[in-house]
Amino acid sequence: MSRNQKRSDCPISCSLDIWGDKWSLLIVRDLMDAKQCTYGDFLKSPEKIATNILASRLQSLEEFEIIEKSEHPDSKRKMYYQLTIKGIDLVPIMIEITAWADKYATIPKERKALLRAYKKDKEGFIKASIKELKKCNRSIYKKLGICISVAVYYFFISSCESGFIFLLSGYELTK
Amino acid sequence: MSRNQKRSDCPISCSLDIWGDKWSLLIVRDLMDAKQCTYGDFLKSPEKIATNILASRLQSLEEFEIIEKSEHPDSKRKMYYQLTIKGIDLVPIMIEITAWADKYATIPKERKALLRAYKKDKEGFIKASIKELKKCNRSIYKKLGICISVAVYYFFISSCESGFIFLLSGYELTK
């Protein structure tokens, strides 16, 4: 993506200038699954991103401060990518995209039920998730530390991978 | 966009395969403003889409049944583009994108205040909008006819253009 030119001041257009390509949101999606945080993990995703495209998207997402790169806690030769607060704030968009696809594309049944629950009572769904979230112990949550209890307002089921994943949004925190 | 190949079954990926390029959502945005419904209108938008790209995006959006094309009520040499229900259902995504850009990019003050109101009480904001909507008389609303009172759940301020615009979602209708 062209990192330095805005087509207009329209918020839709500005957003698309940042992550409006075929790949960026898939990287964000992978990062929303706390298990997929390395370069190699992204390559394993079913869409099979090319290595050069991945490198270029990671760089631009980092420049736009949607993700950040650090040393992997388990190995010095691995890089560890994480969403920033700005990146985590893409969650509402991701959920609405998922809800749209749920309606107009074929997706797995488990998620259909959960999306129905989400749509029925968004706030309640979120609150109920906080309990689950507190059981979690992943680094991304540790990083946000004590903020978790106020910051969390989304609980989300990963799009592609098998297991459940839990997500935070720093929304309430940063406004 | 490649009209015929899905990269995976992930709902994010499927959605991006349909409208995940730099231009499609800008056309959708223009159509959300009931005043921008013709080929020429799209060309006037500040992002300056090229004519061939516009033609190709209109075709693919039509193939995906996000928009539909008909004769312009005022002139036989004009085409009239409108969102389908499927297209109108992109509104929640558009709102969340706008909310994100509102936080992380500079956008006009008027919309900031309105987005704050929306975030504070989504349902209330929507209900309050129905009154306004009923004052409206645009063709897109006429088309949905008697469905308006149940179908409407979103009220939205246009991203780019000066005036207020009012939007419907057929969400409740079609589920």
Place this chain on the structure above:
DNA sequence: ATATTTGCTTGCATTTTGCAAGTGCAAACA
């Protein structure tokens, strides 16, 4: 009859993406 508006199409240059192979470096192994 002629000019103009409208919604495209066409041709070609530029940019982005896709694919395969290769590079460099740190850790693990022999």
Place this chain on the structure above:
DNA sequence: TGTTTGCACTTGCAAAATGCAAGCAAATAT
């Protein structure tokens, strides 16, 4: 102490998408 392996990228080149300018046919306005 080499040597191998895993990981995060680069590089080179082909293919596809985008951008730009010009053209074109049908409907309307003069």
